[in-house]
Amino acid sequence: MQFAPSSEEIKAILLSSIGLLAHENMQVIGGVAVIVILPLVAQQTQSASFVFTHFETSPEATGISSKPYAVILSVLLSNYCLYGYDTAAHLTEETKGADRTGPAAILSSIGIISVFGWAYYLALTFSIQDFNYLYDVNNETAGALVPAQIIYDAFQGRYHNSTGAVVFLCIIWGSFFFCGLSVTTSAARVVYALSRDNGIPFSPIWRRIHPKYKVPTNAVWLCAAISIILGLPILKLDVVFTAIISINTIGWVGGYAVPIFARLVMDEKNFKPGPFYLGRARRPIYLVAFLWICYTCSAFLLPTLYPIQWKTFNYAPIAIGIFLTLIMLWWAFDARKWFKGPVRNIDLQNGHS
Template sequence: MESCEIMSTEDAGSYCYLPLQNPDQDLPSDSARLKQLGYKQELNRSLSAIGNFSVTFSIVSVITGLTTMYGTGLTYGGTVTMIWGWPIIGMMTMMVGLSMAEICSAYPTSGGLYFWSSKLCGNDWGALASWFTGWFNIVGQWAVTTSVDFSLAQLIQVIILLSTGGKNGGGYEASKYVVIGFHGGILFLHAAINSLPISVLSFFGQLAAAWNLVGVMVLMILIPSVATERASAKFVFTHFNTDNGDGISSKAYIFVLGLLMSQYTLTGYDASAHMTEETKSADKNGPKGIISSIGISIIFGWGYLLGITFAVTNIPFLLSEDNDAGGYAIAEIFFLAFKNRFGSGVGGVICLGVVAVAIFFCGMSSVTSNSRMAYAFSRDGAMPFSSFWHKVNNQEVPINAVWLSAFISFCMALTSLGSIVAFQAMVSIATIGLYIAYALPIFFRVTLARKSFVPGPFNLGRYGILVGWVAVLWVVTISVLFSLPVAYPITAQTLNYTPVAVGGLLTLTVFSWIFSARNWFRGPITNINT
């Protein structure tokens, strides 16, 4: 084995990779690697490759994203945007994932993206890069949890509505205050589950992954099989919906707007990086978790889209707020499939229950990822009251960070009480804000650290720079595309709040750096001697 001195945390530019695969001593390898990166082992390292993958796969959760955003896909382009847009987004997302996996293999720490940015930028710019990447990452993650759990609260509302007769049958429609109450209760359960030891959480994660896989396969076959009216293959693969009622006539423009459904779904795979301090052989299994979660999600997500879309025959009706599901497109598809076949929509409601459980698991795993990021970021002194948030309990769980993540996600959802338009800003940050955090360390890897980067066991070889540039350019592209107006004329209710939300986050991050953080934040700091 080569010898290599533990690097100083101030010497970010002279990182030395320590080979850790000692055939005689497998156990100390991960903790030795972590020590080399400047941290002592505080979390319980018991996750296997499958455990790491399961957490991430259940966060990506194609059932969650595609079910929640299916109406958006139908509105902007219809079946063409969904069926052909998904593999396009999947391929480009894989480019981002491959680049992240390569960097994750070199720096397997819970800090993930912000730690990578710091080390790849070196002494001069490391702290600044770490600050921006970290805050975009953690706020993006909180926004993901907010949107996922709020979508579950909304789905529960729809399930209750359909179970009590549907909108046209006088069913119960929960108020926005009841929905926010559901949201708070869901977050409480997620925080409680995440307070359990990682071994228990790993079990739930693997159960979540299995539920997502089986759920997708069952629903993609069952729904079109039960439906009495099925779409033709020509409709599924070629129908382009231009009747969105939003004053947009350009097909290319409409197609681009519809891609948000797919890109929103394929997020959250940075979780594998944040779980590396709890994963065995992290420099190999962390990257595997990122790549496998994306790859399997692409395959099963396309199958899910195809299966459900073969049950679509009347897009305007599915999007109408006058249908039984109150405009929740995919819920109406499920409900009608069983109602038209059996005279009762109970089966459709049960299928929605399967989706609801998958979304619950998605939110649970999202809180897991949030809390590990908050733990690591506060460990390096970046958050207010950092010493409190990075405390670990007797079960080696960052308990305070868990409850902080749940609380902030609840506060972010309160914007829905004022206006659903304001809440949509959370979805914007969850997609674009998070992808900006993904792109920053990749950008630094292909520019500032192009020659100095020393890869870990997983690397892209000579293709690393090319894949990295493709990933960065893709994030720049979607940041522009998803900031475009979604309706004309532009009013307070139709404005796309993505640039407002992301710009607001950027402004706050810049001002906090200029007026405060630049005087005390030094990027990742060692805790070996504490």
């Protein structure tokens, strides 16, 4: 049976498409503008030998003098950004031919993010004007926002005003805003899916679909409210941002470790390959992926500033320990009695929901 979409459903689809296009255009066009224009604006650019061979730990600003430790911490931001494929994975359920398009979307996402991220880092490092001034607590960003300081120094040195730097920072902040929308959308999708399976408290409320816009508005508002509540302390304490980033990354990356490890130890006769199959390369790839996730989760638990004080301590291990304890207690005393796994919501026999 085929269903013709109503005018309201078409409107909702168009609005979603416009929002998605605005997000992608801001990310791509804004990113290309920063990557191309910033080195051209800079009065002087660093040499290739400086960019690719100079190693700096900046112990005065970070308190870290160990080069191996600095290398471990240096990959945290790239790890966090690379996991943007998570959104593509979430949306595969509503994608036609997801067994093929899903893996293609995930790999494409990783490839695009890698290219743009590498180009962005190169644009910033080539455009450094005064390296020692970047971490000076008396500079325009108090030595804490190095990328913003690089952009400011480039425009200030060329034009003797900061207007261009403000424009570039607005582009970056706009990208953050649209990324926030994407994260909220993806989170609401997960909340809706879990509530549809009765997997979270008050599930009937979060899985309710708006009669006009055909979206789980309650789930969206829940995710937005949680984001606001978690974000408010960041206005006062920088350490909260570090903890939130660490907890989020460990949470969703660690979630992928479970099926990867299960696939690693699973007997091959119990597995039916799909069209996207790794063949003989599967087990080495599973092992590398699992070990990489373990490394990533461990690195996000480490302090990023020394000496360790209340305002520099990484509270992610404590927060994760508390959340895991509460979840396990909830499971042991309540959830295991009623949660039976995913709920089938499609009539396979008749082929319609």
